[in-house]
Amino acid sequence: MCKHMKKLFQFCKANVLFLLTLALLVFIPLYPKLPLVDIRHTWVYVRIEDFVVVFVLFFWGITALRHKNSLITPLTVPILLFWFIGAVATIHGILLVFPNLGDVHGNVAFLSMLRRIEYMSLFFVAFSAMRDKRFLPWVLVALTVTVLGVTLYGIGQKYVGFPAFLTMNEEFAKGIPIRLSGLSRVSSTFSGHYDLAAYLVLVLPILVSMVFGIRNWVARGVLVVSALLGFIVMVMTVSRISLLALVAAVGLVVFVQKKKLVLVSLPIIMNVSNTYFAQKTVRQLFSSNITNIYAHASSSAALVIPYTLLEADPVLFIEPNAPTGENLPQGTGYINLSLSPVTRKLGHFYFEPILKVATTSADVYVINGNFLLKKVLAYDLSFTTRFQGEWPRAMDTFRRNILFGSGYGSVGLAVDNSYLRMLAEVGLLGFGTFLAIFALTVMYIRKTLPDVNDYKTRSFIIGFVAGVGGLAINAFFIDVFEASKVAFVLWLLFGVTLGTLHLYGRRVLDLYKLLKAALMSPIAVVFYLLIFTVVLYSSIMRNNFVGDDFTWFRWAADCGSNEVSQRCNVNVQTIVRYFTQADGFFYRPGAKIYFLIMYWVFWLNQSIYHAVSVALHFGVTLLVFLLARKVLRSSWLGALASFAFLMLSGHAEPIFWVSATGFLFTAFFSLSSLLSYISWQDQGKRVYFLLTLVFFVLSLLFHELGIVTPLFYLLYSLSSEGWGEMRKRVGNVRHGLLFVPIPIYLAVRYLASSHWLSGDYNYNLLKLPFNAIGNAIGYASLGVLGPVSLPIVQIIRSAARSHMIVAAVGVMAIGFGSIWAWKRYEGMMGKEDKRIWFFGVGFFLISLLPFIGLGNMTSRYSYLSSVAVALLLVYLLKKTYLFLLGNGRAIAVLIVIIISSTFGLFQLIQHQQMQSDWYDAGEATRKFVVAMDRAYEDYWKSEPMEFHFVNVPIRVGEAWVFPVGLPDALWLVFRNPNIRVFSWPTVVAAFDAVDYDAKNQKVFEFVSSGELIERRKLRISQ
Structure with missing residues (x-):
């Protein structure tokens, strides 16, 4: 006995950090958040867990002084860099930003920064603690015991009355035990139901993965029971996004461990998930919205109104519960309040306020005045607080300094999006560094995992990766990286995982070389484009509807009923009518279906419509990147072309104008069809042929421009292979099938009585050559220079209309001049240059074929043709660089950067002006x-x-x-x-x-x- 005790003592003495790590994994989730030290200007307290963590960090610091290599980890540099950027951002915020804001405080910012350091410091503790491969099963035991404790306490809250210690508002945060009602969301030992749900998203995938990694049936049974209890409690939290993230994470685990099981269970999971989320998506029709009610009410006046004197349909407004945390702007609980249909006018209404103290009676006020009763669509509070309250404020904070942000504590307690919070507080530099931590982790796991020969360890790592992935999904709607219990456990598990992998590493990895390659990879380019798109267009979310938007909404809302709450049903009959009856309008059934579905689901929420437009524009930009890589045969040039397309201002009207969303859909499907065609040509797979055909048909449904899509196939084949090979390909039967949708489309369009050519949308054969050349020049200048060129183009067009003979001479001069220039400089151009010029100019003209002969021009018609403008601009930039190389590489690079920056600034200024307009x-x-x-x-x-x-x-x-x-x-x-x-x-x-x-x-x-x-x-x- 003494011998065993001695061994145990020696083990504990040698592995104090590991025991402390296990203790933290158990203690932090299970101990309630009871306050110890109050902090001014916030209801966040210093708690006992902070003192425990500081003690552990102090002990680790002592060991680090003894062993100088304690800080050598794969994540040391990015973590330290993230802390440094956070410190710079906070200093900048306190000195320059906070004095201009009314509700931010320096002490809160400083403590928020220290809290982030406290969270992530535990990574080093856990990494240093994992000194033996046999330690990992004990981590699993600690997690299992903790999950059992958390879930059983949560079930006890629901059915036995165990107290909850919440921090969702200032009163709750004082540590007062609360007994939850039967309808309340379970929070267990956590400060709120969202924090509990996020913890389960992180930990449950590990338990599920270990079910496949452990052979002992008793241990498997315990893990299965723990995981099932976790799922039950997850449902009790009623956190939809967390449940979705957990299903995705567990699905990833099962897919990696047992692919066949996923294929069998996927239909069941999708059916259950669809049923659950459909029932939980709350859309209610409210009957009124009254502001500043207390200004009209007098509590000193009492009046008893007999029941018989009440009107037949009195309007009673019951004060809603205010959202926890920060208040929303007035009226944001309702979707587009101003445009909501009016029910009737009121001279008075009855108002019942929330009682501040318990009483057996209730006060009801009669509010007199001129009011309107409206039917308003309202989403649940979670959607409203995020999309119309917290997220716009975070974006406004981010725009103050996009590189460093506004510092910690600059966006309040709740943002409900960890990524937006990070962008607002530490800017793009801090956000990028934080993502680099995760990128390096993935790279380290990917390179080291093949060396792991223990199946239990591999299962743990798979579960950890899935859990972090689920948490990353959760972070879009919850501040999971800032929730203390979740953050502490997350970084402990980071240290446990990488520390264990470090024991298996047989090779010295140059992670930063891998990171450099990753930062220049196509996936990284996609991420950069996403960030730039959000920064450039996020401000349009507040723009109201204009002009034709109301016409589209009337088509979606007018079902022959005058009921203010009426919305056309999304059914087969309505959709078939859109395909068969155009009623003299353009044949765009796809656009009508889009507005029908959007109106039915999101009603008049302009932010959602603009978000879809921005998402489509981002999708088109990605397709431009893929196409430019093919045409320019360079990933770098492809990336530059996609950024150029994103930055061009001449084609921005379809992004700003909801009515022009059809242009975005058509461009997306047309480019998708072209890229599918290129893949079919390169690989010969049937699936790409089918995708080419499907995307082509879809492009026809949103705008007439889609009819030119097959010409892009011919253009690409001609530019890349020449006339001979193109003839052979076009003679193929399958190529002929790609053109079959055109006559079918024209026939259906005719039978649907759609608009063809008349009025402004018509061609004048006599003026066709003049219009074509004038529009080609006009759209080229619009693509390069932006809207600033439109007045000049209009002046030239007006002058040409007044002097047709001079215009005819000018047209001939331009034609002969173009032919002379081509003959003069053709010999100086290489084969590759000719190919790029031919494709770029051809793409530009084909994209404008439906519009180039019209008697006017408008910027939205230039959207697809701007793809060619971006390609040719980048090509010219490359040629400029090569020309300047004779002066030295440094000079060439600097001049190209100056040219690009000047051009980009010129376009961005016009973007801002358009947003203002x-x-x-x-x-x-x-x-x-x-x-x-x-x-x-x-x-x-x-x-x-x-x-x-x-x-x-x-x-x-x-x-x-x-x-x-x-x-x-x-x-x-x-x-x-x-x-x-x-x-x-x-x-x-x-x-x-x-x-x-x-x-x-x-x-x-x-x-x-x-x-x-x-x-x-x-x-x-x-």
Whole structure:
């Protein structure tokens, strides 16, 4: 006995850090967050776990002084660099940013920075502790015991009444034990249900993976029971995103361990998940939204109203529970409140406030005034707080300094997105460094895992990778990397995993060489493009709808019913009608289906529509990257071309304008079809042929531009293989099948009675050559110079219309000059140069074929042709660099950087101006709707009405306001099919069209300030 005790003592003495690591893995999740030391300006407290962690770090520091290699780990440099950037960002924030903000404090920022250091320091403790391969099973025991304790306590909270210690608001954070109701979300020993769910997402995949790695059936049984209890408690947390992340993580584990089991269980999992999430997606119709209620109510006035005197349908507004944490801007609980349809006008309503103290009675106020009762679609509180409250604030904070951010503590306690929080607090540098930690971890695991010959260790690592992956998904909606219990466990497991792998490493790995290669890899380019897209276009989320948007929404909402809550059902009958009945409009069934589904799911939430547009633009940019790699035969040049395309401002209208989303879809599917065709040519696989055909058909459904897609196939074959090979390929039967959708599309379009050629969308055969050349030059200048070139192009076009003979001479001169230039310099161009020029110019002209002969030009038509502009610009930049190499590589690089930076700045300035224009245009439509609400009378909903508008705004700069769509905007608000709308240049002209004192004829004037003023035609008494 003494011998065993002596061995145990020696083991403990030699492995104190390992025992402390196990203790932390058990203690931190199980011990409630009870406050010890209060901190000014926040309800976050210093707790006992902080003192325990500081003690462990102090002990580790002593051991580190004895063993100088304790800091040599694969992650030391990026972790230290992340801390340094965080310190610089916080110092910068305290000195320059915080003085201009009202609700941030230096002490909170400093302690927030120390908290991040505290979290990640545990990595070094756990890494140093793993000195023996046999330690890993004990880590599994600690995790299993902890999960059992956490889950059993959570079940006890639900059914026995175990107390919860929450930190979701200032009162709860004081450590007061709370007994949860039967409807409350379980939090177990954690500070909130989201933290508990995030912990389970991280740990449960490890337990599930170890079920496959352990052969002992008793141990397997314990792991299965623990995992099942964890899943049960996860459901009790009612955290949908966490459950989704957990299913994804466990699915990854099972796929790696047992692929056949995934194939069998996948249909069941998808069916159960679809049912659960469909039931939990809350969409409710609220009947009112009243602001500043207490300003209208007097608690000193008491009045008893007999029940018999109450109106038949009284309106009672019950004060909703305020969101925990930070308050939202007024009205953000509702989706597009201003555009929501009006139910009726109110002279008063009844208001029942939340009781501040327990009582057997309730106060109800009668609020008098002029109010509107509206039918409003509202999402659950989680969606609202994130998408309309916390995330926009985080993005605003990030924009103050995109490189270093605004410092820790600059975005408040809750952002509910760890990535946005990181961007806001430590900027792109800190965010990139943090991601580098994870990238290095993946590389280290990938290079070392083949050397691991123990199946249990491999299973643990697989579970850890899956758990971290699930946590990464969770981080999009929850601050998981900042939640103390989750963060402590995460970095402990990082240290355990890498420390164990370090014991198996047989090779010295140059991770930073691998990291350098990864930073220049195609995946890294995709990430850079994503960040740049978000930075460039995130501000458009606040833009309101304009012009044609209201027409699309009316098509989605008008089902022959005047009910304000009516939305057309997404069913086969409606979709078939879109394909068979165009009603004189352009044949775009895909776009109609898109707006139908979006309106049905997201209603009038403009942020979602803009988010889809930005996502589509990002998708097109990725396709440009892939295409440019093929054409320019260089990943670097392909990346530059994709960034150039992203930066060009001339084609930005479809991104800003919701109505033009069809252009984005068409460009996406057309480029996808071309890339599928190229893959089919290179590899000959049938699946690429099918994808080529499918994407081509999809491009036709959103815009007529899709009809030119097969010409891209011919262009690519001709530019890469020449006439002979292209003829052979085109003669193939399968190539002929690629053109079959065109006659079918034209026939269906004709039968659907769609719009063909008339009005502005028509060709004048006499002027066709002039229009074609003029538009080609105009779109080329628009692609290179942006919207700033449009006024100059319009002046030249106007002058050409007035002097047709001079224009004809000019056209001939341009034609002969182009031929001479080609003959003169053709011999100086290499075969590769000719190929790139031929593809670029050909792509540009083919993309404009449907529009190049029209009598006018508009920037949205240049979207797809800008792909060619980006390719040729990058090609010219490359040629410029090669020309300058004679002066030395450094000089050539610097000059190219200066040229690129100047051009990029020129484009970005125009981007900002366009964003300002589109925001102002959206504000004009919002003010219009608000003004109409203000003037509303109940009879407007049912009686025939005439609305006469004077000086209707058409454009604000480069943005559209009401070119069309004004009648549809009124219909969306009032849902009266008997409304007639007229537009007049002057008030006098409008008065000539209405009667004196007409009740059902209203005249409104748009004044220069953007406001809408009602004008009345009154009789003047003699």
